[in-house]
Structure formats: C-alpha cells, structure tokens
Amino acid sequence: MGDYRRQVPDGLGDILADECAVKRTVETAIRDVFLGYGLREVSTPTFEYLDVFSTRQAVLEQEQMFKLTDPKGRILVIRPDVTIPIARMAATNMKAQPKPLKLFYISDVFREASGQREFTQAGVEMIGVPGIETDGECISMAVGALKTAGIEDFRIDIGQVKFFESIIDEINITDDDKESLRHYIKHKNLVAVEEFLDGKGVNGGLKELLLLVPVLYGEVGEIIKLAREFPLNDGAAKALVDIEKAYQIIKEYGYEKYVSIDLGMVKELSYYTGIIFKGFTRDLGFIICSGGRYDDLQQEFGKKAPATGFAINVNRVVQALYKQNRQQEYGQKSYILVCSGPDRKKAINTAQRMRSAGLYIELDMTEANIEQVMAYAKAKGVKKIIIPEEGSRLRVVNLDTGKQTITSIPGIIAGLSLDRNKCISGWH
Amino acid sequence: MDRYLKIALAKGRIAIQALELFESIGIDCSLLKEETRKLIVRDPASMVEFILVKPKDVAKYVEQGAVDIGVVGKDTLLEQQPDLYEVLDLGIGKCRMVVAGTKGSVNGLNRAVKVVATKYPVTARNYFRDKRQSIQVVELDGSVELAPLVGLSHVIVDLVETGQTLKENGLVILDEICPISARLVVNKVSLKMENERITRLLKALRHALRKAV
Numbered sequence: 001m002g003d004y005r006r007q008v009p010d011g012l013g014d015i016l017a018d019e020c021a022v023k024r025t026v027e028t029a030i031r032d033v034f035l036g037y038g039l040r041e042v043s044t045p046t047f048e049y050l051d052v053f054s055t056r057q058a059v060l061e062q063e064q065m066f067k068l069t070d071p072k073g074r075i076l077v078i079r080p081d082v083t084i085p086i087a088r089m090a091a092t093n094m095k096a097q098p099k100p101l102k103l104f105y106i107s108d109v110f111r112e113a114s115g116q117r118e119f120t121q122a123g124v125e126m127i128g129v130p131g132i133e134t135d136g137e138c139i140s141m142a143v144g145a146l147k148t149a150g151i152e153d154f155r156i157d158i159g160q161v162k163f164f165e166s167i168i169d170e171i172n173i174t175d176d177d178k179e180s181l182r183h184y185i186k187h188k189n190l191v192a193v194e195e196f197l198d199g200k201g202v203n204g205g206l207k208e209l210l211l212l213v214p215v216l217y218g219e220v221g222e223i224i225k226l227a228r229e230f231p232l233n234d235g236a237a238k239a240l241v242d243i244e245k246a247y248q249i250i251k252e253y254g255y256e257k258y259v260s261i262d263l264g265m266v267k268e269l270s271y272y273t274g275i276i277f278k279g280f281t282r283d284l285g286f287i288i289c290s291g292g293r294y295d296d297l298q299q300e301f302g303k304k305a306p307a308t309g310f311a312i313n314v315n316r317v318v319q320a321l322y323k324q325n326r327q328q329e330y331g332q333k334s335y336i337l338v339c340s341g342p343d344r345k346k347a348i349n350t351a352q353r354m355r356s357a358g359l360y361i362e363l364d365m366t367e368a369n370i371e372q373v374m375a376y377a378k379a380k381g382v383k384k385i386i387i388p389e390e391g392s393r394l395r396v397v398n399l400d401t402g403k404q405t406i407t408s409i410p411g412i413i414a415g416l417s418l419d420r421n422k423c424i425s426g427w428h
Numbered sequence: 429m430d431r432y433l434k435i436a437l438a439k440g441r442i443a444i445q446a447l448e449l450f451e452s453i454g455i456d457c458s459l460l461k462e463e464t465r466k467l468i469v470r471d472p473a474s475m476v477e478f479i480l481v482k483p484k485d486v487a488k489y490v491e492q493g494a495v496d497i498g499v500v501g502k503d504t505l506l507e508q509q510p511d512l513y514e515v516l517d518l519g520i521g522k523c524r525m526v527v528a529g530t531k532g533s534v535n536g537l538n539r540a541v542k543v544v545a546t547k548y549p550v551t552a553r554n555y556f557r558d559k560r561q562s563i564q565v566v567e568l569d570g571s572v573e574l575a576p577l578v579g580l581s582h583v584i585v586d587l588v589e590t591g592q593t594l595k596e597n598g599l600v601i602l603d604e605i606c607p608i609s610a611r612l613v614v615n616k617v618s619l620k621m622e623n624e625r626i627t628r629l630l631k632a633l634r635h636a637l638r639k640a641v
Contacts, residue, residue: 188513285493
C-alpha cells in the first residue's frame with residue numbers, strides 16, 4: 001500500500017495564499033456584478049441523491065460523478081453541477097415564490113474527469129423567463145463579469161441548438177446517426193460530415209448547407225446573412241431570429257465587440273433547447289464560461305418553466321489572469337507593525353484603529369531586528385512596515401522604494417484611499 | 429501579429445511529408461530538416477513555430493492549448509478522443525485499422541469472450557461493442573502480430589499499411605475497421621482567437637492538397 005500522507009489526489013490541489021487572494025477577488029467581483037443585476041445568491045447541498053442527476057434531462061455520465069452511500073444504502077453524489085440542483089430547488093422549495101426567479105451561486109463542483117476534478121463555478125439561473133431578451137441579458141452579464149474580473153481580450157460565441165437540430169430533422173436518419181453527425185459537426189470535421197452525407201444519400205442544397213454549418217462562425221451579422229442565402233426551414237429560420245434578438249440586447253449594453261457567432265455549436269448538454277454560448281480568452285486553450293436556454297429541465301422536478309443561465313469557471317479565469325499577468329498584487333492594504341518593548345499596548349491600540357479602517361495589520365511581536373522584519377515582509381509580499389515613534393507619530397518604511405516617512409494613523413488611511421483609487425482605475 | 433502560430437508535429441515519416449506540405453505553402457521548414465536536436469523551431473518570416481513531440485502527445489498539446497495546431501494520425505484521435513477541431517485530412521500516412529488473426533482464428537471470433545491484443549484498446553473496445561461482442565483486451569506496445577501466433581490472443585486490432593508484415597507472419601485481415609490518415613487538428617479557442625491566420629493557412633493547405641491530387 002502506498003503512503004499518501006504527503007500527497008493530494010490527481011486533479012485536486014491546495015490553493016496557496018497569493019492565488020487564493022486572486023481567486024477570492026475574482027469571486028467578489030463576479031458576485032458584485034450579479035448582485036448589480038438584481039440577482040439573489042443561493043446555495044445547494046454539497047451532496048444530493050443520485051436520482052436528482054439521473055432524470056431524462058441528465059447531462060452527466062454516471063462515471064463522471066463521485067458517489068457515496070448513506071447509512072440506509074442510498075446513493076449520494078458530490079455536487080457535480082449546480083444547474084440541476086437549482087432546478088430542483090426552484091421547483092420544490094421555491095415553488096411559492098414569485099416568478100421569475102433570478103438566482104446566482106458561487107459553488108465548488110466535483111467531477112471525475114481528467115484535469116480538474118474540483119473547481120469553482122460562478123453561475124446564473126433565470127427561471128420562469130420565456131423571452132429571448134433574458135438570453136441577451138445573460139450573455140451581457142457574462143461579459144460584464146469577465147470584464148470586471150479583469151480578463152483581457154475575451155470573446156463569447158453565441159449559437160442556437162435548434163439551427164442544426166431543425167436542419168437534421170429534414171433527413172430521415174436514426175437517433176444514433178444524428179448523434180454521429182452532431183459529433184462530426186462539433187469537431188468541425190468536414191471530411192467526416194461529407195462522407196456521412198454521401199453515405200445517407202443527402203444531396204443538393206441540404207448537403208451544401210450541412211457542409212457549411214461547421215464553418216459558420218465569425219461576425220454575427222455577416223454569418224446570419226450567409227446562412228440566410230440557403231432555403232431554411234421554419235425552425236432554423238427562427239433560431240437565427242432568436243440570435244438577432246439576443247444580439248440586439250447585447251448591442252444595447254454596448255458589448256457587441258465581445259460577441260461573435262458560431263452556428264456550428266451543437267447541443268453538447270442534452271438539456272439545452274435554444275440559445276447557447278461559450279466564452280474564451282487569449283492565452284488559455286479552455287472555455288472559461290458556457291451557458292444557454294434549458295426550457296425542459298424544470299418539468300423533471302415539477303411544473304414546466306422556461307429557463308436560461310450560464311456558469312463561469314472561476315479557476316480557469318484565475319489561470320487566464322496569471323497567463324495575462326493581470327492578477328492583482330497582494331499587499332496594497334497590508335502592513336507589518338513592529339510591536340515590541342514597553343510600547344506594546346500603544347502598538348496594539350494603533351493596530352486596532354487601523355484595522356477598523358479596513359487595513360490589514362500584522363503585528364510583529366518577535367523582538368526581531370528591523371532587517372529580519374524587512375526580509376520576512378519582502379518574502380511575504382507586504383510592501384510597508386510601520387514602526388511606532390514618539391507620541392502618535394509612526395515611521396512607515398516602503399520596501400519597494402526604500403523611502404521612509406513619518407506620519408500618523410489618519411495619514412496612512414488617507415494615503416491608502418488614494419492608492420486604492422489608483423488601483424481600481426488600473427484594474428478595470 | 430506579435431504571436432507565433434504554434435504547430436505540433438510528431439517526428440518521423442509523417443512529419444517529413446507534412447513539412448513538404450507546409451513548405452509548398454510558403455512556410456520555411458529548412459531548419460527543421462537539418463537540426464534534429466532542437467524541439468522548437470521558428471520561421472520568423474511566416475511567424476510559425478514548430479514543436480516536435482511524440483506522436484501520442486500531439487493531441488494533448490493541442491487540446492490543452494499549449495499549441496494552436498497539430499498534425500496527428502486518425503488512429504491516435506480514435507484512441508484518445510480529444511476535444512478539438514479536426515479540420516483537414518492531409519491525405520498522408522495512409523493505412524487501415526483492421527482486425528486480423530490466423531486463418532483459424534475465425535473460430536476464435538465465435539467464442540463468448542474473445543481475447544484481443546492491440547496497441548489501441550479504446551478503438552478495439554468500441555469496435556467490438558458496436559458488434560455486441562464481449563472482449564478481453566491485452567494491451568501491447570509493439571509486435572502485436574505475435575500475439576495470436578503464440579496463443580496470447582485470438583485476434584489483433586492493429587494498423588496495416590501494405591499487409592506485408594501480416595502476410596509474412598501468416599495472419600489475414602478479418603475485417604477492416606476504418607481507413608486512417610494524418611489529420612490537421614486545431615485547438616477550439618485558437619480557431620476563434622486566431623481565426624484569420626488559421627483560416628488563411630487552411631485555405632492554402634486545401635489548395636495545395638487539391639493540386640497534389
């Protein structure tokens with residue numbers, strides 16, 4: 001048997017202080033954006049019955065879920081997803097609440113997969129909203145959240161699952177065949193799409209259109225225009241109108257430069273019924289957010305209700321911030337206050353007053369010499385040391401510049417708010 | 429255009445053919461041909477960077493976004509099923525994935541549980557699952573043809589180019605699973621973020637391939 005005392009399982013990991021601070025800053029920024037849209041935060045249990053995730057609308061394979069058995073032998077799973085539990089919550093415990101329900105969450109999810117087995121999702125669920133305007137609002141909210149989190153140069157691709165689904169309804173093929181075709185389109189595998197269509201005897205305009213679907217991505221207006229050059233059936237035509245409606249909202253928010261279209265985005269999660277979207281950024285080969293409309297999920301837990309939502313992968317956002325060198329530095333509000341000798345009480349009193357003003361004050365009571373304190377502060381990323389002087393005077397040593405200033409508690413607090421303004425303008 | 433477009437290639441025969449293709453569309457690959465030790469080679473004129481990796485690793489580099497583009501055999505894609513865009517059949521490195529055995533192993537195919545020796549366990553399992561047949565896989569690293577001869581397995585699932593090796597070892601092809609060739613694959617984010625350059629590259633490659641036919 002191996003000795004795993006010093007190891008953590010694959011796909012899980014400690015988050016050390018600097019990165020944890022960045023991650024929490026991102027979460028707070030996203031939370032503020034969601035609250036700003038009038039959404040309310042909710043939280044679902046860390047584990048639930050397997051049955052919740054095994055409805056007809058189930059999206060997770062059973063091998064993707066971590067399972068436990070409770071003392072009565074029932075199978076529980078550790079939260080693999082939040083959309084489904086919120087659908088359950090909305091249909092049961094929130095049944096009596098006025099619709100629409102505009103909810104968000106910031107929760108850890110757990111999946112048995114290569115790479116990330118635990119990650120944080122910050123997501124939105126809008127339940128009881130039929131209008132495409134809400135899809136547009138969700139996409140705008142995702143743009144706002146990613147912007148506020150500090151991501152640079154990101155894009156969101158919009159699609160509509162019914163565009164492709166309506167087109168393949170015209171071909172008389174089995175569900176398995178449809179799944180194969182969906183798979184080829186999803187991978188933009190034109191060779192396989194063509195072979196498949198030839199095998200099924202699909203010709204003419206329909207073949208031409210299906211061969212074009214994987215490459216129908218880019219600027220929204222342009223691609224819609226291109227798609228409309230084909231004779232589309234009602235379902236596919238309506239899908240394009242949906243995208244235009246949502247895009248109109250995005251334009252009204254002034255976010256169109258962040259948004260493009262990909263009509264080759266097919267239904268990856270079986271519960272999607274309308275507009276879907278995916279966000280990504282430079283320097284990171286992974287999707288950082290995804291979402292869409294899921295009008296049929298609620299009925300698995302009660303009454304049918306239209307719904308739409310999305311989730312941001314917070315860990316991926318943090319990864320992107322580091323790659324783009326945009327992570328906010330630790331230490332803006334942090335000080336080490338040297339606290340030794342007979343003046344200890346005065347130092348503690350000073351620390352308490354500054355803490356009430358929102359500063360982070362660490363007391364050094366080690367009786368170490370100033371060089372040692374400075375070395376410790378530097379290693380930790382704390383930029384300033386405070387040494388109490390005569391009366392209420394404080395000596396502040398700035399480790400970045402080496403500059404020393406004599407000031408007071410109000411002086412430090414006033415200086416910080418100046419710094420903070422500077423920092424916020426640089427951050428956004 | 430401050431960023432290099434990164435292309436992962438597997439060293440070997442396919443890479444040589446792929447490089448000819450890239451040269452034909454104006455990317456200078458001469459450094460790659462002479463310097464054999466370097467794993468990263470750049471052509472500043474076309475802003476393309478080649479990265480040399482093991483065949484089995486190409487798809488991983490692309491999927492994880494360490495490179496934008498890769499050249500990889502369909503056999504590896506079938507086996508690893510990575511999440512990426514498979515945009516072009518380069519028509520090089522052509523061969524077939526087959527089920528093979530001794531003439532007598534047709535009998536083996538009728539057994540309840542067949543033993544299948546292969547370097548491609550996922551492909552083998554999927555093929556026999558679609559045929560509603562139970563198998564036991566023996567995963568080997570090479571010389572798979574040996575397995576049925578020494579009684580390690582009933583049949584093998586392997587790549588066949590000319591069929592010469594099979595023939596010399598007294599094996600026959602029992603069924604063809606699918607044709608195999610090298611594919612150009614693209615990271616899902618790269619295709620969008622580097623759309624213009626990648627689309628231009630794809631167009632040029634398609635044109636070159638058509639001319640070659």
